[in-house]
Amino acid sequence: xxxxxxxxxxxxxLTDEEYYLPGNAACPGCAAVMALRIGLKVLGPRTIVVVPAxxxxxxxxxxxxxxxxxxxxxxxxxxxAATAAGxxxxxxxxxxxxxxxVCWAGDGGTADIGxxxxxxxAERGDDxxxxxxxxxxxxxxxxxxxxxTPEGARTTTTIxxxxxxxxxxxxxxxxxxxxxxxxxxTSYPIDFANKLRRAASIKGTRYIHLxxxxxxxxxxxxxxxxxxxxxxxxxxxWILYEWFGGRCRLTGPSTGLAERxxxxxxxxxxxxxxxxxxxxxxxxxxxxxxxxxxxxxxxGLCHD
Amino acid sequence: xxxxxxxxxxxxxxxARAEVxxxxxxxxxxxxxxKLSEFIEKGEMGAKFLRVExxxxxxxxxxxxxxxxxRAFTATSSQGxxxxxxxxxWAGLGSFPVVMAVVTRTxxxxxxxxxxxxxxxxxxxxxxxxxxxxxxxxxxxxAIQAFRIAEDxxxxxxxxxxxxxxxxxxxxxxxxxxxxxxADAYLPAPEGxxxxxDVQEPATYGNLVGPERMMxxxxxxxxxxxxxxGVIEEAASEFSRISGRAQxxxxxxxxxxxxxxxxxxxxxxxxxxxxxxxLLRDKGIRAGVARLRVIRPFPAERLGAALRGCRTVAVVDMxxxxxxxxxxxxxVASVTGIRPFNYIAGIGGRDLGVRDFAGIARDxxxxxxxxxxRREIWWGMKDSQPSL
Numbered sequence: 001x002x003x004x005x006x007x008x009x010x011x012x013x014l015t016d017e018e019y020y021l022p023g024n025a026a027c028p029g030c031a032a033v034m035a036l037r038i039g040l041k042v043l044g045p046r047t048i049v050v051v052p053a054x055x056x057x058x059x060x061x062x063x064x065x066x067x068x069x070x071x072x073x074x075x076x077x078x079x080x081a082a083t084a085a086g087x088x089x090x091x092x093x094x095x096x097x098x099x100x101x102v103c104w105a106g107d108g109g110t111a112d113i114g115x116x117x118x119x120x121x122a123e124r125g126d127d128x129x130x131x132x133x134x135x136x137x138x139x140x141x142x143x144x145x146x147x148x149t150p151e152g153a154r155t156t157t158t159i160x161x162x163x164x165x166x167x168x169x170x171x172x173x174x175x176x177x178x179x180x181x182x183x184x185x186t187s188y189p190i191d192f193a194n195k196l197r198r199a200a201s202i203k204g205t206r207y208i209h210l211x212x213x214x215x216x217x218x219x220x221x222x223x224x225x226x227x228x229x230x231x232x233x234x235x236x237x238w239i240l241y242e243w244f245g246g247r248c249r250l251t252g253p254s255t256g257l258a259e260r261x262x263x264x265x266x267x268x269x270x271x272x273x274x275x276x277x278x279x280x281x282x283x284x285x286x287x288x289x290x291x292x293x294x295x296x297x298x299x300g301l302c303h304d
Numbered sequence: 305x306x307x308x309x310x311x312x313x314x315x316x317x318x319x320a321r322a323e324v325x326x327x328x329x330x331x332x333x334x335x336x337x338x339k340l341s342e343f344i345e346k347g348e349m350g351a352k353f354l355r356v357e358x359x360x361x362x363x364x365x366x367x368x369x370x371x372x373x374x375r376a377f378t379a380t381s382s383q384g385x386x387x388x389x390x391x392x393x394w395a396g397l398g399s400f401p402v403v404m405a406v407v408t409r410t411x412x413x414x415x416x417x418x419x420x421x422x423x424x425x426x427x428x429x430x431x432x433x434x435x436x437x438x439x440x441x442x443x444x445x446x447a448i449q450a451f452r453i454a455e456d457x458x459x460x461x462x463x464x465x466x467x468x469x470x471x472x473x474x475x476x477x478x479x480x481x482x483x484x485x486x487a488d489a490y491l492p493a494p495e496g497x498x499x500x501x502d503v504q505e506p507a508t509y510g511n512l513v514g515p516e517r518m519m520x521x522x523x524x525x526x527x528x529x530x531x532x533x534g535v536i537e538e539a540a541s542e543f544s545r546i547s548g549r550a551q552x553x554x555x556x557x558x559x560x561x562x563x564x565x566x567x568x569x570x571x572x573x574x575x576x577x578x579x580x581x582x583l584l585r586d587k588g589i590r591a592g593v594a595r596l597r598v599i600r601p602f603p604a605e606r607l608g609a610a611l612r613g614c615r616t617v618a619v620v621d622m623x624x625x626x627x628x629x630x631x632x633x634x635x636v637a638s639v640t641g642i643r644p645f646n647y648i649a650g651i652g653g654r655d656l657g658v659r660d661f662a663g664i665a666r667d668x669x670x671x672x673x674x675x676x677x678r679r680e681i682w683w684g685m686k687d688s689q690p691s692l
Contacts, residue, residue, distance in 0.1 A: 045506075046503045047503065048501055048503060057511070057512065058512065060508055060511050060512075061508075061511060061512070062512050062513075062514060063512060063513040063514075063517065066507070066508035066511060068506065069506055070503065070506050071501045071502065071503060071506045071507055071509070072508040072509065072511070073368070073371060073500075073501050073509050073510065074508075074510030074511060075364060075367070075368070075394070075510070076364065076391060076394055078360060078390075079364035079390075079391060079394075081361075082326075082356060082360070082364035082365045082368070083364045083365065083367060083368040085354055085356070085361075085365050086324060086326060086366060086367060086368025086369035086371075086372075087368040087369065087372050087501065088368075089324045089326075089352040089354055089365065089369050089374070090323070090324055090369040090370075090373065090374035093324060093350075093351070093369075093374055094372070094373070094374065116357060116358060116361070117356075117357065117358070117360070117364065119357065120356055120361055123357070124354070124355065124356075126354075
């Protein structure tokens with residue numbers, strides 16, 4: 001469904017041009033900056049990136065240097081979507097129609113402090129792409145829990161593991177009836193690239209929620225970022241889907257994981273990280289139940 | 305025509321051809337944005353109107369628009385201004401030439417919708433040029449001048465201008481317009497003046513700055529705000545020329561040259577203060593009025609010159625800084641070296657009329673003669689002391 005006239009991207013379709021240069025201030029193994037590198041290749045040079053307070057405010061480096069070959073506009077923590085709306089309004093008034101306005105925000109700036117302005121923009125249908133790179137805690141300030149931290153994860157403000165479940169921001173965005181909502185994972189860059197390209201081809205508020213593993217925050221060795229992200233998807237803990245035209249479909253490896261037996265054991269995803277080391281079998285059973293619930297909900301959307 | 309202060313602002317913003325307006329409703333500002341949205345929906349004004357979900361977002365959107373070179377406007381009041389405050393500082397410290405009308409209103413709790421100046425004065429360290437209007441006509445004139453001041457190459461800082469809640473925002477007075485041609489001649493299109501975000505010339509704006517550079521960045525804001533004093537005077541005199549109406553730049557002086565007592569005031573009640581000065585002069589008391597039109601940059605020299613030679617100065621504050629005093633009174637004292645009597649009056653919209661100003665002037669003279677050391681007087685207090 002929904003794929004008419006849309007040829008899927010391959011590695012070869014990505015330009016060799018680099019818009020986010022090496023030598024930036026990201027931590028080793030940072031998935032969010034890998035995704036930004038890929039994302040800018042998809043969006044191209046006529047893109048303005050709006051960044052609220054988040055890891056990207058550090059990754060972009062120290063004034064007057066910058067790794068970015070597209071304009072980056074920093075704004076306050078709660079204000080990315082509203083700032084982007086103002087940028088879009090100015091471009092409209094000046095008759096500039098071919099520039100992508102993109103918010104690149106962490107989960108705190110999206111699920112928590114920034115959700116009001118994101119919701120406002122979505123309700124108004126402001127013409128912008130919003131990418132939440134979700135590293136599942138406030139990583140810029142040293143791993144405090146956010147609304148997007150999953151149940152059971154240890155953070156510096158939930159030292160025995162978070163007791164509440166993760167806030168479903170893609171679901172919240174779907175409830176706004178915006179034209180495009182997708183999830184992605186940095187370990188599947190082509191899947192992400194295709195979703196971003198699809199988003200860029202549509203007008204209105206478009207939302208991509210990108211799972212972005214974080215070595216220091218999730219406590220795994222930096223070289224295992226891609227592996228950890230793959231385990232998130234292959235165990236079913238993170239579901240890849242896109243929702244547009246009022247319909248939902250699974251994408252990438254998630255397509256074959258609707259049946260629980262096809263998924264790798266959840267423990268494989270949890271064990272590779274230090275943040276779930278406090279989770280006992282009953283907690284893991286609870287997490288598995290939540291994951292199953294989530295699958296049922298998404299599959300329900302896919303079958304409608 | 306006749307118009308309220310709020311509608312006068314809307315006519316001014318229309319004449320200034322604002323391009324992006326982002327605003328959230330709050331009493332008693334709402335009529336400004338209602339009128340502007342009406343202009344836009346009727347096709348009389350070619351701006352984009354963003355009906356945002358909060359004042360924080362209103363200012364964020366104005367900053368985004370301004371960063372791309374568009375002429376941006378918003379209006380707010382009281383709680384809305386405080387809610388917006390983070391972005392107010394962002395606009396000021398980032399040198400985005402946004403223009404904002406603030407209908408001054410008491411802060412809660414308890415709830416109050418009436419006039420007071422503590423809201424606008426709470427933002428005085430945000431890097432904004434801050435003006436207080438004295439009349440409906442001046443609200444219109446200032447709305448247009450504000451864009452010219454904000455966008456001037458020597459300034460490029462945001463401007464907020466205040467209107468007293470209800471006594472100015474909702475009161476109709478005669479209003480003369482300058483016409484679109486007049487406004488266009490006065491205020492050139494902003495194209496190319498300050499564009500920051502441009503895909504043709506990519507730059508990262510607002511990234512991390514260390515201690516080795518921050519002082520210089522702040523100093524550049526200081527320089528521009530300080531230098532705006534001359535630009536404000538220029539903008540006023542040029543506006544006088546095209547409108548044929550005398551304009552106040554930094555400080556309005558009324559019968560001050562030979563005054564034995566001067567009432568230093570801010571905002572619309574200056575009209576009552578001037579009437580009081582006339583009344584007192586009829587009775588042989590040489591009274592005058594100095595109105596601070598501009599709060600930032602604080603016109604220390606101009607005000608000092610206006611007050612020099614006067615025996616007694618009474619600063620009337622419709623605001624208060626707890627543990628410090630009347631904000632304007634303390635500032636006047638600190639920058640002019642004068643020790644004024646500081647009257648705290650009109651708080652929460654308490655009536656403050658011609659009789660009060662006449663009474664304040666007499667009271668200040670009496671205290672001056674008797675060598676009274678008490679400098680802060682809460683004027684118009686009732687005997688009973690209500691508590692929350």
